[in-house]
Amino acid sequence: MSSTMHNTAHLLEADFALFDSWEEKYEYLIDLGRDLKWPEGRLQAESMLIPGCQSRVWLDHAFQNGKIEFFAASEALIVKGLIAMLLKVYSGQSAADILAFQPDFIGRIGLSQHLSPTRSNGLFSMLNTLKSTAIAYQNA
Amino acid sequence: MSAPLAPRFSPPPPIDWAGIRADFPLIAGHDLIYFDNAASSQKPKVMLQAMEEMLSHSYANVHRGVHSLSQKATDQYEAARKTVARFINAADDAEVVFTSGATDSINTIAFSFGEAHIQPGDEILLSGMEHHANIVPWQLMAQRKGAVIKVIPVLDNGSLNLESLDALMGPKTKLLSLVWVSNSLGTVNPIPYIVQKAHAYGIPVLVDAAQAAPHMPLDVQAIDCDFMVFSAHKMCGPTGLGVLYGKRALFENLPPYRGGGDMIDRVSFEKTTFQGLPFRFEAGTPHILGAIAFAAVLDYLSNIGLGHIEERERQLSHSLRSQLKADFPQIQLIGTAPDSVSVVSFLLKGHHPLDVGVLLDNQNVAVRTGHHCCQPLMDRFGIPGTVRASLAFYNTEEEIQRFLLALRKTIHLLR
Numbered sequence: 001m002s003s004t005m006h007n008t009a010h011l012l013e014a015d016f017a018l019f020d021s022w023e024e025k026y027e028y029l030i031d032l033g034r035d036l037k038w039p040e041g042r043l044q045a046e047s048m049l050i051p052g053c054q055s056r057v058w059l060d061h062a063f064q065n066g067k068i069e070f071f072a073a074s075e076a077l078i079v080k081g082l083i084a085m086l087l088k089v090y091s092g093q094s095a096a097d098i099l100a101f102q103p104d105f106i107g108r109i110g111l112s113q114h115l116s117p118t119r120s121n122g123l124f125s126m127l128n129t130l131k132s133t134a135i136a137y138q139n140a
Numbered sequence: 141m142s143a144p145l146a147p148r149f150s151p152p153p154p155i156d157w158a159g160i161r162a163d164f165p166l167i168a169g170h171d172l173i174y175f176d177n178a179a180s181s182q183k184p185k186v187m188l189q190a191m192e193e194m195l196s197h198s199y200a201n202v203h204r205g206v207h208s209l210s211q212k213a214t215d216q217y218e219a220a221r222k223t224v225a226r227f228i229n230a231a232d233d234a235e236v237v238f239t240s241g242a243t244d245s246i247n248t249i250a251f252s253f254g255e256a257h258i259q260p261g262d263e264i265l266l267s268g269m270e271h272h273a274n275i276v277p278w279q280l281m282a283q284r285k286g287a288v289i290k291v292i293p294v295l296d297n298g299s300l301n302l303e304s305l306d307a308l309m310g311p312k313t314k315l316l317s318l319v320w321v322s323n324s325l326g327t328v329n330p331i332p333y334i335v336q337k338a339h340a341y342g343i344p345v346l347v348d349a350a351q352a353a354p355h356m357p358l359d360v361q362a363i364d365c366d367f368m369v370f371s372a373h374k375m376c377g378p379t380g381l382g383v384l385y386g387k388r389a390l391f392e393n394l395p396p397y398r399g400g401g402d403m404i405d406r407v408s409f410e411k412t413t414f415q416g417l418p419f420r421f422e423a424g425t426p427h428i429l430g431a432i433a434f435a436a437v438l439d440y441l442s443n444i445g446l447g448h449i450e451e452r453e454r455q456l457s458h459s460l461r462s463q464l465k466a467d468f469p470q471i472q473l474i475g476t477a478p479d480s481v482s483v484v485s486f487l488l489k490g491h492h493p494l495d496v497g498v499l500l501d502n503q504n505v506a507v508r509t510g511h512h513c514c515q516p517l518m519d520r521f522g523i524p525g526t527v528r529a530s531l532a533f534y535n536t537e538e539e540i541q542r543f544l545l546a547l548r549k550t551i552h553l554l555r
Contacts, residue, residue: 022502026553054494054510054525075524076492077554078499 007107008089017096018111025077025110033080036087038073041098053122055079061133061134068137074122082114082123092131098134103127111125155448161534163440172548173505178323178351178483178512178530180373183437188375190436194429202428203402211212217428219371220435221418224383227438228368229359234417235391237384238426242350243273245369245384246317248421249346250277251336252394256277258313260286265308265316265343268294268520271323272513274348278317292318294520298475305334309341316345320352324512324526326457326483328352328409335365349460350374355453355481356530357446366390372430376532381430384421392416395425398423447541449533451465453482460484460540467544470551474526485526491554499553500527503546 015101019025023077038044042060050057062069074080088120089105092096106112162168163184174182194216200209202217218233225233239245258264264278268291275289282289290308293301309316316338320331331352335345344366349358354375360368365387372381386394396403396414400423405413414420441449461484464471474485488496497509510525511518518525529543 023549023553026502030554055492056524076494078495079492109313 002093002101005089005093005097005101009103010131012085012088013105013108013113022110024119026081029081029085030077030090032084033074033077033082036072036074036084038082039071042071044073050122050125051077052125055122057083057126059083059121059126059129063137063140066094066140068098068133070133072126079122082111083126085109085111086123087125091114095134095137095140099131099138145182155444155452156186157452157533160444161536164474167534171504172255173535173543175529175531175535175539175543176506176508177354177532178374179508180379180526181354181376181532182534183378184376184440186291186436187433188435191378191429194432199429201425213428216432217426220431223435223438227358227442228308228383228385228534229361230385231361232388235385235388237386237421238416238431239369239382239384240380240427241373241382241422242348242371243277243382245367245382246257246274246346246348247277248384248397249317249369249386249394250281252398252421253315254281254287255395256393258285258287261312261493262287262314263290263310263312264288265290265313265338265347267292267300267318267319267329267450269298269300269322269325269327269514269517270317270319272515273350274317274319275516287314288312290514294517297477298322298327299477299479300327300329300334302330302334303508305337309338309343311341313338313341313343316343317348318345319348319350321355321481321483322475322514322517323350323351323428323483324514324517324528325477325485326530327475327477328481330479331365332363332463335363339364350384351482354449355446356450360385360387372434372437375437376441377434378427378430381427387418388417396420396423401426402426450481452533453531456533456535456537456540457482457484458545459537460531461531463540463544468547468551474521474523482532483528483530485528487523487526488551488554494510495554496527496547496550499550500543500546503549505546 016025019028044058048058048060050059055074057074057079058072059069070087072083072087074083164182165185166182167174174370198212198216200213202214222233225236230236239248264287266275266289275536278289292308293304308326331347338345347365347366349370353370368385370383373379403415403420403423405415464486470489472487472489474487493509497507500507508528512528536555
């Protein structure tokens with residue numbers, strides 16, 4: 001199990017714990033989203049769209065030295081923030097670590113309402129896509 | 141000394157809107173600002189009471205039981221049909237069919253009318269502001285029968301281009317199916333005028349009244365439409381119940397959509413004959429409880445008066461619209477047709493509707509974001525969706541003020 005993933009998740013949790021109000025939490029989330037950058041020159045294709053989100057969400061990855069690096073973009077700031085949070089934890093990890101990790105930190109941050117499969121922000125299908133990408137590289 | 145002239149009419153007593161709001165347990169006395177009424181509206185106590193009453197005292201299956209309980213249930217179910225017929229001023233109770241919702245009603249006509257009247261190359265006329273429920277059933281039928289879909293274009297202000305009607309209607313046009321009030325824009329289409337126009341070409345008209353029925357008096361004879369559909373749950377009634385009205389002359393000659401019990405006259409493996417209206421279109425056990433609860437709700441609404449409801453909802457939505465326009469330069473209203481009711485659709489410039497919806501939700505404001513099942517209309521405006529606030533008569537001006545405050549905070553957080 002990856003201690004990096006747990007450490008990053010703990011750091012995020014600690015960051016969010018600094019805020020008392022939901023307003024500050026969302027401002028922080030939106031700031032995280034603003035930092036999410038799609039690599040310049042990288043094609044953003046229709047086939048990278050994640051289903052189940054009201055805003056369009058693109059997810060792509062690169063596999064190098066046994067680690068999966070993820071790239072994502074979205075039209076909506078809050079969705080970008082949620083994705084940025086996930087990618088801080090999941091990007092640059094090995095397939096085995098990704099598959100072993102339980103994303104409980106989202107609930108502890110107080111954003112678990114965004115994780116329900118019927119919410120239309122795509123976080124649920126985003127997590128599924130991260131995991132299915134990892135499954136594809138499990139034996140690589 | 142002569143007595144002062146008595147007023148010829150005493151003014152009607154003012155309507156107790158606060159008392160009416162108190163009839164809705166889910167919102168009365170709560171902080172929630174429920175502005176998602178176009179998706180589904182809240183339910184008054186009378187509906188809960190009607191359901192409890194029926195289940196406690198008169199529930200059984202309808203139509204074929206000889207026992208008195210079944211007879212009692214049948215009487216109530218048929219009385220509910222009569223209440224709906226009166227509510228829309230149908231000439232005949234049998235012209236009212238209970239379905240599972242407006243979607244089911246449109247699918248019924250798309251299938252049955254298609255089977256009876258559509259030949260390859262025939263045309264069905266829709267408009268560019270239709271809900272998917274008034275597009276897809278026709279596309280399915282058109283694929284089956286080789287028909288062609290034509291579309292009345294939408295103008296920039298979200299009203300229909302009525303000047304295009306003459307060019308779009310002709311001998312090949314077999315039916316016009318059109319929304320009365322747009323669920324995405326709030327636009328009220330001039331249905332009586334359009335029906336008259338279509339009839340001049342000999343074209344029957346289906347009116348999708350899903351967003352009209354909750355907000356204004358309905359009179360199918362005055363409008364002279366051939367079919368009208370709406371859903372109970374959008375007008376404070378139960379989910380899973382809808383109405384399909386059809387003018388007898390056209391309706392009774394259509395073949396059934398679904399087969400099953402209750403809709404037959406005589407069944408054998410060689411040949412089955414069908415019942416007439418309305419039972420031909422009510423295969424299987426209907427939504428008995430829903431119909432009876434709906435009748436109680438319609439009586440409740442009629443008691444307030446649909447004219448009063450319309451006036452109040454126009455006032456509330458006008459107030460919201462004009463304050464958004466006057467005080468929020470960052471807001472772009474989508475749909476500014478001269479005639480609209482209940483729905484106020486907008487975009488916060490530079491921001492995705494989803495962000496606005498999430499931040500409003502955190503402030504206990506329920507609005508709808510997205511394409512509102514009108515993707516072709518959103519494409520027409522070149523937008524991914526809108527934020528939609530849709531008001532009901534139990535909403536208040538005070539809620540509008542709180543909504544505007546929540547919107548200010550949302551804008552501040554997204555800046």
